[in-house]
Amino acid sequence: MSSTLFTPYTIKNVTFPNRIVMSPMCMYSCEAEDGKATNFHYTHYTSRAIGGTGLIITEAAAVTQQGRISPQDLGIWGDEHIEGLKKIVQLSKEQGAKVGIQLAHAGRKAVLDGPIIAPSAIPFSEDRKTPEEMTTDQIKETIHAFKEGARRADEAGFDVIELHGAHGYLMNEFLSPLTNKRTDEYGGSKENRYRFLREVINEVKEVWNGPLFVRISADEYNEEGNTIDDFIYFAKEMKEQGIDLVDCSTGGVVPATIDAYPGYQVTHAERIKKEANIPTGAVGLITHPLQAEEIIHNDRADLVLLARELLRDPYWARTAASELGAELKAPKQYERGWN
Numbered sequence: 001m002s003s004t005l006f007t008p009y010t011i012k013n014v015t016f017p018n019r020i021v022m023s024p025m026c027m028y029s030c031e032a033e034d035g036k037a038t039n040f041h042y043t044h045y046t047s048r049a050i051g052g053t054g055l056i057i058t059e060a061a062a063v064t065q066q067g068r069i070s071p072q073d074l075g076i077w078g079d080e081h082i083e084g085l086k087k088i089v090q091l092s093k094e095q096g097a098k099v100g101i102q103l104a105h106a107g108r109k110a111v112l113d114g115p116i117i118a119p120s121a122i123p124f125s126e127d128r129k130t131p132e133e134m135t136t137d138q139i140k141e142t143i144h145a146f147k148e149g150a151r152r153a154d155e156a157g158f159d160v161i162e163l164h165g166a167h168g169y170l171m172n173e174f175l176s177p178l179t180n181k182r183t184d185e186y187g188g189s190k191e192n193r194y195r196f197l198r199e200v201i202n203e204v205k206e207v208w209n210g211p212l213f214v215r216i217s218a219d220e221y222n223e224e225g226n227t228i229d230d231f232i233y234f235a236k237e238m239k240e241q242g243i244d245l246v247d248c249s250t251g252g253v254v255p256a257t258i259d260a261y262p263g264y265q266v267t268h269a270e271r272i273k274k275e276a277n278i279p280t281g282a283v284g285l286i287t288h289p290l291q292a293e294e295i296i297h298n299d300r301a302d303l304v305l306l307a308r309e310l311l312r313d314p315y316w317a318r319t320a321a322s323e324l325g326a327e328l329k330a331p332k333q334y335e336r337g338w339n
């Protein structure tokens with residue numbers, strides 16, 4: 001068998017050396033609460049790059065201060081963040097990885113002092129703060145903040161931008177009928193619930209020509225929530241707008257019990273890929289090389305994203321290449337101990 005997991009993949013002008021992606025993971029490590037990258041970030045991401053990961057998508061970076069999940073989140077709301085982000089990008093690129101950034105706004109899931117905002121004034125749970133319903137001006141300002149975030153990401157040298165439309169954060173809150181009860185043009189029908197994301201994509205594309213991904217929660221685990229058919233509709237709209245890949249996660253919109261088993265979200269990536277005819281990324285309990293190989297080889301998704309397994313083993317790509325008999329070039333300094 002020749003491995004497809006280790007074949008390159010090109011989107012626009014960017015070629016990923018293999019299909020293995022580090023899934024975005026908040027590290028809550030900006031101890032100074034200023035959103036700036038720290039030494040921890042430099043070590044953390046570079047370790048996965050030297051381990052052979054094809055694409056690293058850095059953790060959710062907040063496009064506004066109020067859009068952080070916690071005070072320690074990574075930020076991209078000011079030009080002062082560019083320098084640290086640039087260093088993350090340079091260090092990982094030196095080791096052969098491509099680097100993406102996830103642009104995010106936490107909406108009602110922000111755990112911060114002061115007011116928080118969301119499409120509707122409904123808290124995530126009883127013990128969480130009730131958000132303020134966004135005014136039209138706040139909606140426009142937030143869309144602009146995503147555009148500014150994209151401009152800064154471009155200046156920092158990222159190869160990919162991923163918009164965080166999953167896990168019940170702001171963009172997801174607009175998409176879901178569970179969290180969006182607005183009566184204006186941003187709420188109601190699915191066309192209207194998509195409007196916020198549509199406008200974010202349009203604005204981002206004004207300043208960003210590179211690969212653009214959107215992460216979605218393709219299952220809301222609630223019978224009144226969006227269904228997979230709704231997400232096929234949204235994915236078709238995304239494709240129309242020039243989105244390059246839909247990264248298919250699930251959950252986080254409302255509290256729910258999730259039955260997580262190996263590859264539990266892969267069927268969503270597969271269905272969206274086939275039915276909306278758009279490249280997808282599969283994520284969620286993908287831990288074994290053969291499992292990842294199966295997903296790519298059967299064309300169920302174009303990329304596989306690993307989160308926790310890459311925390312355990314930053315050299316997972318090397319481990320997988322060795323198990324699959326695929327070639328993964330060693331960093332020059334490691335040649336004597338790679339295979």
Ligand SMILES: Cc1cc2nc3c(=O)[nH]c(=O)nc-3n(C[C@H](O)[C@H](O)[C@H](O)COP(=O)(O)O)c2cc1C
Binds near residue numbers: 023024025060249307
């Ligand atoms: C510590 C940690 C932080 C995470 N932070 C983010 C994040 O910033 N953005 C995001 O989209 N998903 C985030 N996730 C979800 C992961 O990207 C991934 O979708 C999920 O963990 C399932 O993949 P896994 O089974 O390979 O861990 C996080 C997960 C973990 C474990």
